[in-house]
């Protein structure tokens with residue numbers, strides 16, 4: 299509830315999400331709370347992909363889950379800052395302050411998340427079609443027939459071959475890559491303005507990873523949504539993101555366009571992350587922008603190099 303004397307939050311017209319000085323803390327028995335996220339700020343514009351990159355434990359997932367307002371179920375609390383989001387009706391809401399009821403209405407409809415492991419996120423006893431259609435019925439009040447048609451269109455959108463037959467299959471009948479496409483279809487079913495992908499390719503083998511990254515890029519061009527991409531891998535950042543925020547111990551230590559951060563990484567930790575990717579490592583200390591075409595995603599060349 300906004301007090302009568304405070305103006306509603308505002309955002310620049312092209313900004314979809316603005317995380318401002320966000321702090322998230324976990325209660326720890328008989329000790330001071332543990333601050334997993336320590337005053338981070340970043341924005342995501344319409345149609346933009348922003349990557350949060352950092353090693354395990356740096357606070358990426360806690361950030362993603364807090365934007366979705368899911369961390370409180372793990373015993374975390376937002377102890378500072380705001381999470382402003384521009385909704386489809388043009389209004390700006392502070393997700394950090396909304397009631398659970400209002401947040402629940404936004405999940406899936408305005409903002410959605412895809413997790414690393416599709417097998418544990420999908421329900422084994424419902425068909426793929428039912429799981430995609432469920433969000434559409436829930437949020438948009440469509441009839442089951444309309445929802446099935448939307449589910450079919452969304453499966454086609456994520457390039458699931460033979461989509462009509464797949465609609466009536468169960469998760470265990472699909473490969474890992476197909477299951478991740480289904481997860482993306484569920485996340486996209488209500489056409490949210492922002493999709494969060496939390497290490498969506500980490501559990502997949504290299505070939506399938508490349509296909510999923512390719513899909514995310516293609517979808518973005520087709521439907522123009524904004525993406526927050528969580529990864530520990532600078533190679534993935536180079537392939538999908540427009541801008542990157544490097545996280546270390548709950549803080550953002552470096553941020554910039556992917557081009558700038560790769561060309562001139564300022565923080566030693568960023569350089570270490572770049573060096574950890576074999577095919578980028580040799581570029582970490584070079585300033586030559588003409589080298590950057592090397593970073594362009596070329597699945598055929600990369601697969602040929604991998605001997606596939």
Ligand SMILES: Nc1ncnc2c1ncn2[C@@H]1O[C@H](COP(=O)(O)OP(=O)(O)OP(=O)(O)O)[C@@H](O)[C@H]1O
Nearest residue numbers: 324334352353354355356357358359360361372373
């Ligand atoms: N339920 C929880 N209770 C207490 N601390 C937690 C909980 N969940 C996460 N943390 C802590 O918060 C910090 C940030 O974790 P987070 O999962 O965001 O890291 P991450 O960068 O996403 O790494 P990973 O890729 O391994 O998930 C870590 O120190 C982690 O131990």
